[in-house]
C-alpha cells in the first residue's frame with residue numbers, strides 16, 4: 001500500500017497542481033502594505049494572528065524568505081523527535097507557519113542569510129514557483145528585491161527591525177552561513193537556547209540528517225511537488241553567478257547605509273560572504 005503523504009505535502013501538492021495563472025493580481029494580495037501569495041495566506045489568518053495571545057513557553061522561528069526556514073524547521077523537529085522523554089508529544093506539523101493556512105492555529109530563533117544569496121535564491125524561487133508570478137530576468141528582479149517590491153517586502157526592513165532586538169535574552173540570532181560552516185555547532189547552540197536535553201550523539205544525528213544532501217535526497221517525501229522548487233543549491237556564494245559588479249556595489253552601499261556599525265551587521269559577516 002502506498003505510504004500516506006504528510007498533511008503538509010498533500011496540501012502543498014494540491015495548491016501547486018491547481019494554480020494555473022501567472023497573473024500578479026490573481027496570485028498576490030497586499031496586507032498592511034506587504035505583498036503575500038494568495039494561495040498560502042489570507043486576510044482572516046492575519047487578523048487571527050494579530051489577535052493571538054502568545055503563551056509564555058511558545059517558541060517562534062523567524063526568517064525572511066529564502067534564508068533557510070525549512071532547514072531550521074527540520075533541525076528543530078528532529079531535535080524534539082530524538083529526545084526519548086518527548087516521544088509522547090504529538091508531532092509538530094510539518095509546516096507550522098503562523099501566517100499560512102486557516103486562521104485556527106514566544107523565545108524567538110531568528111534566522112538570517114546574507115542578502116546577496118537570499119536575493120538569488122528568491123529570484124529562482126519566484127520563477128520556479130507556480131504560485132508566484134514570473135519576474136523575468138535577474139536584471140528585472142534585482143531592483144524589485146532592492147526596493148522591497150517582493151512578497152514579505154524588504155529584506156533590509158526585516159533586518160533593521162531585528163537589529164533592535166539582538167540583545168534580548170529571549171531572542172537568539174543565527175545565520176545560514178554559520179550553519180553551513182559548522183552544522184554540529186549550530187545545532188548545539190539551538191539545543192542550548194531551547195534548553196533541550198540533547199546528548200552529543202543526538203546532536204550529531206540531528207546534524208547529519210539536516211545537511212543539504214540528506215534533506216534534498218528525501219525531499220520528494222517531505223515536500224512533494226514543492227521539493228524541486230525549494231531545494232536548489234543550498235550553497236554560500238551562489239550570488240556570484242548572477243550579480244554584476246554594479247549590482248554588487250549597489251547592495252554593498254545599501255547594506256552599509258542600513259547596518260554599518262550595528263551588532264547585527266557584524267554578526268552577518270558581510271565582508272566575508274558578500275564581497276567579490
Ligand SMILES: Nc1ncnc2c1ncn2[C@@H]1O[C@H](COP(=O)(O)OS(=O)(=O)O)[C@@H](OP(=O)(O)O)[C@H]1O
Pocket residue numbers: 063064065066067068069070071117120121122124125210211212213215230231232233234235238
Ligand atoms: N539543509 C540545507 N542546507 C543548506 N541549505 C538549505 C537546506 N535546506 C534548504 N536549503 C536552502 O534554503 C533556501 C530556501 O530557504 P527557505 O526554506 O527559507 O525558503 S522559503 O522562504 O521557506 O520558501 C534554498 O536556497 P538556494 O538553494 O540558495 O535557493 C534551499 O536550497
